Amino acid sequence: MTSGIDRLAPVVRLAPAKINLTLAVLGRRSDGFHALHSVMAPLDLADRLAVTAVAPPAAGDRLADSLHVSGLDPGPPDANLVLRAFGVTRAFVRPTWSGAPAEPPPLAARLEKRIPVAAGLGGGSSDAAAAIGAALEAWAADATADERIRLAAELGSDVPFFLAGGLALVEGRGERITPLAGIRASEPPGVLLVSPSVAVSTTAVFGAYVAGGGAPNPSSRLTSAHLADELATGTLGSAELVARTGVLATANDLVAATATVEPRLPRFRRALARVLGRPVAQSGSGPTLFALYPSIQPARTAADAVREALGAGTLTPPGPGSVEVFAAQFANSTLVRAGARDGVGVEVTG
Numbered sequence: 001m002t003s004g005i006d007r008l009a010p011v012v013r014l015a016p017a018k019i020n021l022t023l024a025v026l027g028r029r030s031d032g033f034h035a036l037h038s039v040m041a042p043l044d045l046a047d048r049l050a051v052t053a054v055a056p057p058a059a060g061d062r063l064a065d066s067l068h069v070s071g072l073d074p075g076p077p078d079a080n081l082v083l084r085a086f087g088v089t090r091a092f093v094r095p096t097w098s099g100a101p102a103e104p105p106p107l108a109a110r111l112e113k114r115i116p117v118a119a120g121l122g123g124g125s126s127d128a129a130a131a132i133g134a135a136l137e138a139w140a141a142d143a144t145a146d147e148r149i150r151l152a153a154e155l156g157s158d159v160p161f162f163l164a165g166g167l168a169l170v171e172g173r174g175e176r177i178t179p180l181a182g183i184r185a186s187e188p189p190g191v192l193l194v195s196p197s198v199a200v201s202t203t204a205v206f207g208a209y210v211a212g213g214g215a216p217n218p219s220s221r222l223t224s225a226h227l228a229d230e231l232a233t234g235t236l237g238s239a240e241l242v243a244r245t246g247v248l249a250t251a252n253d254l255v256a257a258t259a260t261v262e263p264r265l266p267r268f269r270r271a272l273a274r275v276l277g278r279p280v281a282q283s284g285s286g287p288t289l290f291a292l293y294p295s296i297q298p299a300r301t302a303a304d305a306v307r308e309a310l311g312a313g314t315l316t317p318p319g320p321g322s323v324e325v326f327a328a329q330f331a332n333s334t335l336v337r338a339g340a341r342d343g344v345g346v347e348v349t350g
């Protein structure tokens with residue numbers, strides 16, 4: 001399956017952020033993870049990963065991949081999922097490797113972080129998914145879609161979603177991905193992202209969820225299923241999606257658990273909703289909060305208003321650190337565009 005290395009230029013991948021439009025927790029599985037029903041959307045806010053296969057080491061030397069991280073809050077490279085993704089991909093490629101050199105050679109990676117870390121935006125998971133694809137390409141190695149999903153699931157529950165590349169219903173622990181047709185709109189909806197720098201680990205949030213009794217919430221499940229159905233048929237317009245934000249904001253079953261881990265967050269969320277005059281939802285296990293807009297421009301105006309309120313002290317951050325405020329938009333892959341002339345025909349864009 002492997003044809004050796006013929007590529008010297010770096011393989012470059014964009015690793016998009018995601019938001020969870022819904023997140024219903026259905027119950028605990030026998031492996032300790034939770035079964036989910038979540039509609040997830042990729043955004044145009046993305047990290048950038050560049051990967052190059054380097055000269056193989058001299059006989060007897062150890063293979064070592066390297067990673068240089070720059071940009072927003074990079075964190076320690078050793079903890080980065082990119083290096084773990086190279087490891088699992090190498091273990092997958094090695095048994096059938098027939099190229100020269102004798103082993104898949106080391107990879108040198110540069111990661112430019114634009115997505116806040118540990119924020120509920122899936123940045124680390126997206127980097128990992130991009131790293132699997134980039135490593136395979138740098139080694140000129142193949143893997144089927146199922147094989148890629150297995151590698152992704154080894155690295156984290158959110159990683160398989162990022163292999164699909166569009167709006168998707170995510171089920172199981174995160175490994176069952178059903179692509180959804182998309183939002184019927186001529187331009188991508190805008191998203192205001194507000195990321196306070198308070199530490200909220202996914203593990204701690206699920207721990208708090210279990211400690212709180214972990215009872216499934218049938219209404220989140222219904223909201224999530226309804227949204228998935230509408231997005232599967234490609235009939236939901238962006239104005240309708242925006243109008244749903246209030247309902248969607250109640251369809252994240254981790255909100256109460258996140259508040260247990262970071263008790264200052266609910267007050268900040270209420271204050272943010274007052275500044276914006278619209279409902280605010282939590283992405284994943286938080287702490288990132290988001291509001292939806294029909295396009296990027298009103299999201300930018302809202303971002304200015306939030307920065308101004310933070311600067312004026314009328315909106316108080318939930319902790320001592322700074323608050324990242326971004327205007328982003330849904331990735332183009334989430335759109336079903338209305339027919340250009342008659343407004344009836346639909347075309348799925350990739």
Ligand code: C5P
Pocket residue numbers: 032033034035036155156157158172173174202203206207
């Ligand atoms: O898979 P990932 O490393 O992202 O998960 C972090 C933690 O979140 C897990 O150790 C688990 O405690 C919890 N989790 C869960 N059910 C999921 C996803 C994550 O319980 N579907």
